[in-house]
Amino acid sequence: MKTKVLAIDDSRTIRNLLAACLEEAGFEYHSAVDGREGVDLYPDLAPDVVITDINMPNLDGFGVIEELRGDGINSKVPILVLTTESSADLKARARSAGATGWITKPFDDDSLIFALKRVTGAVA
Amino acid sequence: MQLQAETKHTEHSEFVSFTVASQAFCLKITQIREIRRWQPVTVLPHAPADVLGVMNLRGAVIPIYDLSARFGLEQAEASERNVVIVVSVHDKPVGLLAESVSEIISIDPEDIQETPQVDSRNTMDFIQGIISQNDEMVRIINLNAVIASTEQVAL
Amino acid sequence: MTGSIMDTFFEECEELLEAMDAGLAAIEEGDQDAETVNAVFRAVHSIKGGAGAFGLDDLVAFAHNFETVFDDVRSNKLQLDEKLVQLLFRASDHLSDLVTCARDGGEVDQAHHDVLISALGEYIDDDEEELVFEPMGVGAAFDPAPLPSLAEAKEATFDIRFHPLKEMFDTGNEPYFLFQALSDLGELTVRLDDSELPGYDAMEDGESYLSWELTLVTSENRSAIEAVFEFVEGLCELSISSEGEEEADADALAALNAAFGLPPVEEESAVALPLEQPVPDAVETPAPVDAVAEVEVTPVPEVESEKVAIKAAGSKKESTKSSGPKPTLRVELDRVDRLINAVGELIINHSMLAQQIANLDVSDTRDVETELEGFKNLARDIQEGVMAIRAQPxxxxxxxxxxxxxxxxxxxxxxxxxxxxxxxxxxxxxxxxxxxxxxxxxxxxxxxxxxxxxxxxxxxxxxxxxxxxxxxxxxxxxxxxxxxxxxxxxxxxxxxxxxxxxxxxxxxxxxxxxxxxxxxxxxxxxxxxxxxxxxxxxxxxxxxxxxxxxxxxxxxxxxxxxxxxxxxxxxxLTLAVMDGMVVSVAGHTMVVPITAIVETMRGNDDMINNLGADGTLLSIRGSFVPICDVAGSLGLRSNTGDEPAGVYLLVETENGDRCALAVDDIHDQRQVVIKSLDGVCGNVPGVSAATILGDGKIAMILDPESIVTASSSAAVFDTDRRMSNAIAS
The missing domain is CATH 3.30.565.10 (Histidine kinase-like ATPase, C-terminal domain)
Known part of the structure; x- marks a missing residue:
């Protein structure tokens, strides 16, 4: 079974980059264009890992984490946060919301795969 | 009309020969999209003499040029016996009125002779070489020159 | 692949720049709503993010400055005054130029660039000015491909002690996956330490009792190991040691925990527990699958509650669906154009069919005509639908x-x-x-x-x-x-x-x-x-x-x-179809756009009045309108004595001038598909385009305006002739 990834980002470019990398690496790739859509998709899709941007319309990345971890969904799914700059502040905030790890943009394929590996064990 | 090239074993190129005002001309087979029987075209107002008009080619409007007028040869009224050779110039279909299509000939590039100097500027520009076929002179048309200059006139 | 992703990036940039301009315009109008400001921030941010992925450094750097200023606006550190808004506009324009340069090549105006950078810089506090792109923390130095290098590297043995704090499990991190990632670095041995595990009755929900002792033989350096634990820094007790390195480790760990505001890990707890204690279910790498089974004792994965939650969220889905933007589909333009062409063919096909049925020698065609009418309406619906796809605000x-x-x-x-x-x-x-x-x-x-x-x-x-x-x-x-x-x-x-x-x-x-x-x-x-x-x-x-x-x-x-x-x-309104009146002009069938025609009439000689040598006027209910012979103006009538049959189309030009176009006959009024003559022939005076009629023949679509102006006696407006003269000379 392929590892199922749900990527949530409002930037088509980033989604395309993620799709290209993940599909090539053999992941099953799904995407959502904002936090709201991501959270809506989550239950039926039941992804193995969620990658989410922080700054998005409708529902931001923190909101995504809170809703996924919160009482409604109460999921322990690994959540990786996409951040543009590595600010310790942002990471601490993401983590206290319940993020599993982070990926710093711009990312390269190897660091993305490495991050996924650490939270899902999956190579693909 | 089916004009399929035989599998090439040599560097020979296939040409389609046809007549315009009783003179033999030819075009590379790869330049030709299709050959259609002449049907009356729609006249374009104020068009130059060598632009016969436009024709409906499966929903596309394509211009039809009269090669005899283009080459400065004697013009005859087009009839059912004549053909329109549809060629592609810059990816756009263009129809050329010719008297009739003769045959497909295979030409060794080495047999192509340079056009001898004659006192007709037009002819020199539009003919890129000549070959001898069954003791007859066949003129190879420089398609880009023919259409480019025609378009300019039409403007 | 990357090329097409980059194309999408530039496409997206266009949209983002538009969104940004729209947002700035709204801000200028006084709308300083948080969401408006946020939308602009996001647009800049997304451009920066994408640009970073493609190494477009100039773009990233400028977007960063822009974004930094905007971030301060967002957090109310900066007030949006007129001066700042104007600067943001200029910055937005410049950002757009930078995007264009990145896409098409070329140079930006460096002086302008510098001016804007420094203008933006005035709003930026010194401490936020720096653009830090490197990940911070221990992950900073990690090799993104932590695979054993093929080159002969010196192998070292690392002893790792790992005790997750209970908070770690709240973040979705799993020890097992970390171990698996570690096992990629070299030969890993895993021992579970459950000595802290109390009796079942004493276990507290959510508490973390287990620890692991790992031995890794690897040619990778220490930072590669630390990189594996990057996400759980501060969420676990971790010690990594190899011979002679313990002290340095402790320091590093202390610094690390300090960085996350955690108390220094006590030396004692970091020390390996007595190994002689029997370790049940100790698992050896590779693939310590059983470790997971073991972990089930700890209150980590709550599968049951998760399932329930999914159901609950499933019903929630419906209610939230409507709040998002309208779903859209991106389609290649080529596909839409193929569809438009096909619909055009369909409409022509309809008129051909109608014509052929009319030519049939059948007494009762009413049923067929009803169906044909349905066909026509459907074709029109499809056509409108397809054109709507191409329509954009x-x-x-x-x-x-x-x-x-x-x-x-x-x-x-x-x-x-x-x-x-x-x-x-x-x-x-x-x-x-x-x-x-x-x-x-x-x-x-x-x-x-x-x-x-x-x-x-x-x-x-x-x-x-x-x-x-x-x-x-x-x-x-x-x-x-x-x-x-x-x-x-x-x-x-x-x-x-x-x-x-x-x-x-x-x-x-x-x-x-x-x-x-x-x-x-x-x-x-x-x-x-x-x-x-x-x-x-x-x-x-x-x-x-x-x-x-x-x-x-x-x-x-x-x-x-x-x-x-x-x-x-x-x-x-549409470039593809229009309503036209089919007329005969000197034996040619032509189409005149309905929109240009005021009325049609049949005239008799009494209505024609000569004016001067060759001017003729048509009297219509007491007023006189110049007559324009269409065939003559198009150069289609060889013989000047051959007068038109007296059918007139009264048209009005943009200037409000009226003119009677003389044609031979009027056939009917119908919808025609416009076929551009662009690239088919040059500009044809008096003709705007062509169409294909029911019989498959092409008909010219006339341009009444240019026919009128061309035949108008005021030479001033004879632009077409002037142009052709200019070309000829």
Missing amino acids: VKPLFQRMARIVREASAATGKTAKLITIGETTEVDKTVIERLADPLTHILRNAVDHGIESPEARAAAGKEKGGEITLTAAHRSGSVCIEVKDDGAGLNRKKIRQIAIDKGLIPENAELNDSEIDNLLFLPGFSTAKEISNLSGRGVGMDVVKNAVTALGGRVNISSNPGQGSVFSIILP
């Missing part, structure tokens, strides 16, 4: 025009504001694309020549800042785009003199105001006396006219001295 185009006005104002030192109306008006994509240049020209012209200097405006009792209104509206089957300025209006005296000086009109020409205004559109007319670097540029308004005419549209100008000018561009 003019908003992005209008937003670009706002920039043009800003730049033109800056360059001329005038104050002009663009007001846009009808931004949501939808127009065919091609029209929008091809309108950009003409509109740019008209707007530059409006600022440059229309709007007066602030002093002159003050003197005339007007507001210091000029206003230019750009309007789009649908008007009876056409799209009308209007550019209206409140400037001085056209200087007719000057225009007339220029036209005479340039030999465009004879000195004694009698022209009404409207005719003088429209002299601007003549090729070769350019108010060269005021060479400006703006609207000058060697092109005149004739370029505008040509561009609009090429779209099947008209452009017109009207002006009121002292009050301003209005340019109106009227375009056909």
Whole structure:
């Protein structure tokens, strides 16, 4: 079974980059264009890992984490946060919301795969 | 009309020969999209003499040029016996009125002779070489020159 | 692959830049709503994010400065005043230039770039100025491909002790996966330490009791191991040691925990627990699958509750669905165009079918005709649906025009504001694309020549800042785009003199105001006396006219001295289909657009009045209208004595002039598919396009306006002939 990834980002470019990398690496790739859509998709899709941007319309990345971890969904799914700059502040905030790890943009394929590996064990 | 090239074993190129005002001309087979029987075209107002008009080619409007007028040869009224050779110039279909299509000939590039100097500027520009076929002179048309200059006139 | 992703990036940039401009415009209007500000921030942020992925450093750096300023606005550290908004506008324009440069190559204006950077810099605190792109923390130095290197590297043995704090499990991190990642680095041995595990009764929910001792034999360095634990820094007790490194480890760990605000890990707890204690279910790598089974004892994965939650969230899904933006589908333009062509064929096919049924020798065709009517309606529905796919709001185009006005104002030192109306008006994509240049020209012209200097405006009792209104509206089957300025209006005296000086009109020409205004559109007319670097540029308004005419549209100008000018561009709503009247002209079947026809009539000799040598007028209910012989004007009648049969189409030109087009016969009125003659032949005077009739033949679609002007006695408007003369000479 392929590892199922749900990527949530409002930037088509980033989604395309993620799709290209993940599909090539053999992941099953799904995407959502904002936090709201991501959270809506989550239950039926039941992804193995969620990658989410922080700054998005409708529902931001923190909101995504809170809703996924919160009482409604109460999921322990690994959540990786996409951040543009590595600010310790942002990471601490993401983590206290319940993020599993982070990926710093711009990312390269190897660091993305490495991050996924650490939270899902999956190579693909 | 089916004009399929035989599998090439040599560097020979296939040409389609046809007549315009009783003179033999030819075009590379790869330049030709299709050959259609002449049907009356729609006249374009104020068009130059060598632009016969436009024709409906499966929903596309394509211009039809009269090669005899283009080459400065004697013009005859087009009839059912004549053909329109549809060629592609810059990816756009263009129809050329010719008297009739003769045959497909295979030409060794080495047999192509340079056009001898004659006192007709037009002819020199539009003919890129000549070959001898069954003791007859066949003129190879420089398609880009023919259409480019025609378009300019039409403007 | 990367190429196409990059293409998408630039496409997306266009959208983001539009969103940004829209947001800035809203902010300028006083809307400083958090979401508006946020949307602009996001747009800049997304451009930066994408640009970073493609290594577009200039773009990243500028976007970063821009974003930093905007972030302060967002967090209310900065107040948006007029000056800052204007700077943000300029920054947005520059960002757009940078995107263009990144896409098409070329250089940005470095001086301008530097000015903006430093202007933005004034708003940025020193401590946030730096652009840090490297990940911080221990992960900083990690090799992104932590695979054992093929080269002979020295292997070392690391002893790792790992105890997750209970908080770690709240973040979704799993020890097992970390171990698996570690096992990629070399040979890993895992021992579970459950010595802290209390009796079942004493276990507390959510507490973490387990620890692991790992031994890794690897040729990787320490930082590669630390990189594996990057996500759980501060969420676990971790010690990594190899011979002679313990002390350094402890320091590093302390520093690390300090960085996350955690108390220093006590030395003792980090020390390995007694190993002689029996370790049940100790698992060896690779694939310590059992470790997971073991972990089940700890209260980590709560599978049950998760399932319940999924159900609950499933029902929630429906209610939240409507809140998002309308779902859209991105389709290649080629596919839409193929569809449009196919629908065009369908409509032609319908008329061919109708014609053939009419030709059949069948007495009762009523049933067939009913069905045929249904066919026609369906075809029309499909056609409208397909055209709607190509239709886009003019908003992005209008937003670009706002920039043009800003730049033109800056360059001329005038104050002009663009007001846009009808931004949501939808127009065919091609029209929008091809309108950009003409509109740019008209707007530059409006600022440059229309709007007066602030002093002159003050003197005339007007507001210091000029206003230019750009309007789009649908008007009876056409799209009308209007550019209206409140400037001085056209200087007719000057225009007339220029036209005479340039030999465009004879000195004694009698022209009404409207005719003088429209002299601007003549090729070769350019108010060269005021060479400006703006609207000058060697092109005149004739370029505008040509561009609009090429779209099947008209452009017109009207002006009121002292009050301003209005340019109106009227375009056909769709570029693909129109209602036309099929007529015969000297034996040729032709189509005249219905929109141009006021009425049709059959005339008799009594209605024709001669005027001068060859002018004829048609009297209609007491008024006289010049007759224009279509065949003659198109050069299709060889014999001048061969008069038309007396069927007239009364048409009205943009100027309001009326003219009776004489044709041989009127057949019927029908919808025709427009086939452009672009690329088929050059500009044909009197003809706007072609269409294919029911019998498969091509018919010319006439352009009444140009037929009328071509035959008009006022040589002034004979632009086509003038053009052909110009080419001939």
